[in-house]
Amino acid sequence: MTRVIEVPTHFDDRSFEQFAAGFGNWPPDERVLVDARGAQWASPYGLIGMLTAGQAIAEAKGERPLLTVPTADEVKRYWARIGFFRHAAELFELHGRVPKASASGPSDVLLDVTPVRAMEDVHQVVEKITETASKILHRELGLERNATMRFSMALSESCQNIVEHAGTGGWVAVQVYTFRRRLGRRVAVIAVSDGGVGFRRSLESTHAKRFGERWGDGAALEAALLQGVSRFRDPGRGQGFAGIKGFLDRWKGKISIRSGTARLSIVPAWDDDVPLADHLAFFPGAQVQITIPAQAAEAR
Amino acid sequence: MIETIRIGRMLREATSSPYRNLVTRPTGVAVRNRIEDALSRSDCLTALLDFSDIELLDFSCADEIVAKLLLTQASQRRRFMVLRGLRDDQHEAIEQVLRHHRLAVVAMVHGDEPLLLGWVSPDARQAFACMPRTGPSTPSDLARALGWPEPRMRAALDALALLLLIRPEDGWYHPLLVA
Numbered sequence: 001m002t003r004v005i006e007v008p009t010h011f012d013d014r015s016f017e018q019f020a021a022g023f024g025n026w027p028p029d030e031r032v033l034v035d036a037r038g039a040q041w042a043s044p045y046g047l048i049g050m051l052t053a054g055q056a057i058a059e060a061k062g063e064r065p066l067l068t069v070p071t072a073d074e075v076k077r078y079w080a081r082i083g084f085f086r087h088a089a090e091l092f093e094l095h096g097r098v099p100k101a102s103a104s105g106p107s108d109v110l111l112d113v114t115p116v117r118a119m120e121d122v123h124q125v126v127e128k129i130t131e132t133a134s135k136i137l138h139r140e141l142g143l144e145r146n147a148t149m150r151f152s153m154a155l156s157e158s159c160q161n162i163v164e165h166a167g168t169g170g171w172v173a174v175q176v177y178t179f180r181r182r183l184g185r186r187v188a189v190i191a192v193s194d195g196g197v198g199f200r201r202s203l204e205s206t207h208a209k210r211f212g213e214r215w216g217d218g219a220a221l222e223a224a225l226l227q228g229v230s231r232f233r234d235p236g237r238g239q240g241f242a243g244i245k246g247f248l249d250r251w252k253g254k255i256s257i258r259s260g261t262a263r264l265s266i267v268p269a270w271d272d273d274v275p276l277a278d279h280l281a282f283f284p285g286a287q288v289q290i291t292i293p294a295q296a297a298e299a300r
Numbered sequence: 301m302i303e304t305i306r307i308g309r310m311l312r313e314a315t316s317s318p319y320r321n322l323v324t325r326p327t328g329v330a331v332r333n334r335i336e337d338a339l340s341r342s343d344c345l346t347a348l349l350d351f352s353d354i355e356l357l358d359f360s361c362a363d364e365i366v367a368k369l370l371l372t373q374a375s376q377r378r379r380f381m382v383l384r385g386l387r388d389d390q391h392e393a394i395e396q397v398l399r400h401h402r403l404a405v406v407a408m409v410h411g412d413e414p415l416l417l418g419w420v421s422p423d424a425r426q427a428f429a430c431m432p433r434t435g436p437s438t439p440s441d442l443a444r445a446l447g448w449p450e451p452r453m454r455a456a457l458d459a460l461a462l463l464l465l466i467r468p469e470d471g472w473y474h475p476l477l478v479a
Contacts, residue, residue, distance in 0.1 A: 030321040085413040119324040126321045130355055149356055149389040157325040164325075239400055243359040243393065 002027055002066070007036040011046030013289050014273075019049065021281035025058035027231075034092065035049045039070040044173035044191035045289045048113060051171050056195030056284040059168060062098040069096035082173060083112035093105035110136060110174040110188065111155075117169035122159045125172060126152055133174070140176050140186050142295040143251070150247040151188065151292060157240030158192040158288050164257030165231070166196025167283055179293070183270050185277055186294040195285040199224050199259040206231050218278045224258055225264055244290065251292050268293075304346035307365070308353020310334045320358040328364025330384050335369060345380060346476060347373075352385025363400075364391040370403050373464075380464050383407040383417070391417060399414050404463050414475060420459065427456035428465065436472035 002123035005022035008015035023032070034050060036042075048194045050067070057065050067088055070076050079085060082100040088094060110133045114125055130152050137143040137151060155174065179187040196202075200220040207223050208215040223229045225245075230237035241255075248266060249256055256265040256273065263277040270293065309320055332407045332478050338427065339347055349366075350431065373379050375478035386394070386407055398404055398418025407415045428464040430442050443453035458472050463464070 115434070119326050123315075123317075123319060123327070124319070124357060126323045126358075127319060130321060146387070146389045149387070150392075152321075152356050153323075153358045153389070154394065156321075156356070157360065160324055160360060219334055236367055236397065236401065239359045239363060242400075243396055246396070272474050 001030045002033050003030040004035055007039045007042070007046075007050070007085045009038055009040045010294065011039060011042040011049075012042065013045045013258075013287075014047060015260070016049055016209070016283075016287070017280060019046070020054075020283040021074065021090060023053070023281070023283070026282050026284060027049045027057060027062045031063045032065040032067060037068050037071045037096070039075055041075065041259075042079070043114070043177075044082070044175050044189055045193070046286065047079065047156060047193050048171035048173055048193040049083065049134055049283075049287060051084070051087055051091060051113065052193045052195045052287070053283075054088065054287060055169070057193060058091055060086060065092050067092035067094055069094060069098055071096075073099075082175070083114070087171070100195045108136070108176045110139075110176060111172065113171055115160045115169055116159045116172055116192075116194075118207070119160070119163055122156055122163065122223075126156050129155055129174060135286065137188060140294065141188055141292065147247075147251060149229060152176050152191075154178075154244045154247055154290055155190050157244055158190060158290065160240065161286070162192065162194045162196070165199070165202040166194035166198040167202075168194060170194025170196070172286065179236055179291070183293055188292045190290040191288070193285065194285040196285055198284065199257070203231050204231065206233075215280075217262035218264065218276055221259055221262055221264035222276075225255070225266070240286055248290070248292075251295065253290060253292040255291075256289045258283065258288075301344045302346045303339065303342045304348045304350055305335055305338055306333075306350050306353060307449065308351075310338075311329060311354070313353060321358075322354050322361040322365070323358045323363050324354060325360045328368075331361070332365050332369055332372075336363070336372065338389045339373075339379065341394070347379055347383060348382050348384055348416065351358065351383060351390060352387045354385070354390070357386075357390040359393050361443075363397040363415035366394050366405060367397045367401050367403055370398075370405060372401050378464060380467065381405055382476050384412075391415070395416070404465055408467055416465065420463065420465070421456070423452065423456040425461075426466075427453060428460055431466065431475055433475060436469070436474045438472060442473075449464050 082097045085098045134148045137148045200217045211219045227241045230239040252268045261280045269272045310331045375414045377468045395417045404418030404420045410463040439454040461468045
């Protein structure tokens with residue numbers, strides 16, 4: 001038997017829940033077919049979420065999943081350009097014609113889909129983004145140099161979380177696009193995802209006792225994001241998210257972290273998300289999205 | 301005597317690469333070890349850490365390099381530490397990690413203007429701001445300038461001296477000079 005999981009037509013952090021719910025038990029007890037034929041648009045979060053699913057199935061020794069590529073040429077070309085198919089081919093049996101990645105023309109992709117497995121990868125990601133992102137972030141979002149450096153810091157800290165806490169590799173992608181539905185403005189989005197142990201298991205041995213019966217995915221996310229706790233005894237740990245929150249507060253950005261069955265967000269005024277979504281469908285590891293909106297002219 | 305340590309050079313040596321971004325804890329540890337090694341061979345009174353070749357400093361490296369260096373130096377040989385060549389975003393990263401540890405350091409900014417980064421009491425911060433940039437002061441001079449009782453000023457200056465943010469000598473308090 002094959003379990004068909006339909007990729008949402010508009011695949012972002014919200015519709016990700018529909019995708020996650022499609023897996024049922026984890027790891028899935030049947031072969032999985034990820035059906036992307038009807039996809040019309042996918043955010044970096046959606047794309048690396050699919051790769052995370054493929055990676056987690058491989059690490060659980062599940063049967064190699066199938067993936068049908070989008071029917072729409074424009075969608076396929078974009079997925080190729082951001083490097084999705086290159087990595088998907090290692091994790092999925094691809095069905096459908098995959099276009100060659102074209103690097104021509106100006107791009108709103110600040111960072112292709114990039115694997116993060118070791119600290120050296122974090123260096124490479126940061127080197128690449130500081131070279132390319134500054135001008136685009138200034139031109140498209142009105143961010144000054146200081147803000148673009150803080151953007152890179154947020155990226156660095158998010159990627160380090162994978163290496164230090166996931167117990168496996170993960171993925172990162174960064175893109176600028178127009179956030180029509182909720183904001184009507186250009187945004188820069190950092191998406192980071194891994195299929196590792198997740199926040200609850202990472203923090204369990206050091207912090208679960210303090211929370212008692214409240215302990216779970218939501219409590220673990222609260223501990224990490226809001227209280228700055230870390231599984232390390234070093235008192236200097238746990239400051240990465242505090243730094244990211246400071247940056248987001250200043251630039252009216254949003255962070256959302258999904259791990260296991262919960263998703264915790266720091267929600268700016270322009271968004272209508274809930275701060276904590278609990279009892280979601282289980283999805284392995286942790287998925288982080290950081291959204292920085294274009295600055296209104298009066299704020300520049 | 302002042303020992304100037306170029307952090308960009310330490311980074312290149314530690315990573316054997318042309319990186320200009322100080323990111324990740326392992327990199328921070330490697331750079332800190334090199335700084336400690338350089339300082340262990342020096343009898344300088346003041347270490348001047350020059351960040352001017354550094355592009356990005358993340359919170360992990362701010363913690364591993366600046367905060368841990370201050371903690372280590374405080375428990376070993378007492379040596380003054382001054383930072384130079386920092387940009388605003390780097391100030392903020394260092395400010396955050398030092399406040400977290402309740403530590404502080406002097407940074408020279410905008411043409412060697414001393415700036416206190418990190419955590420000190422409000423009195424100590426005010427006393428620091430009141431100190432002349434060159435030359436020593438007495439608690440009574442500074443107390444008069446701020447309209448404080450002398451014991452209050454003395455306590456504030458002693459707190460700054462304990463954190464190695466000013467240099468006490470024979471009843472006088474000296475700013476940390478780097479020129």
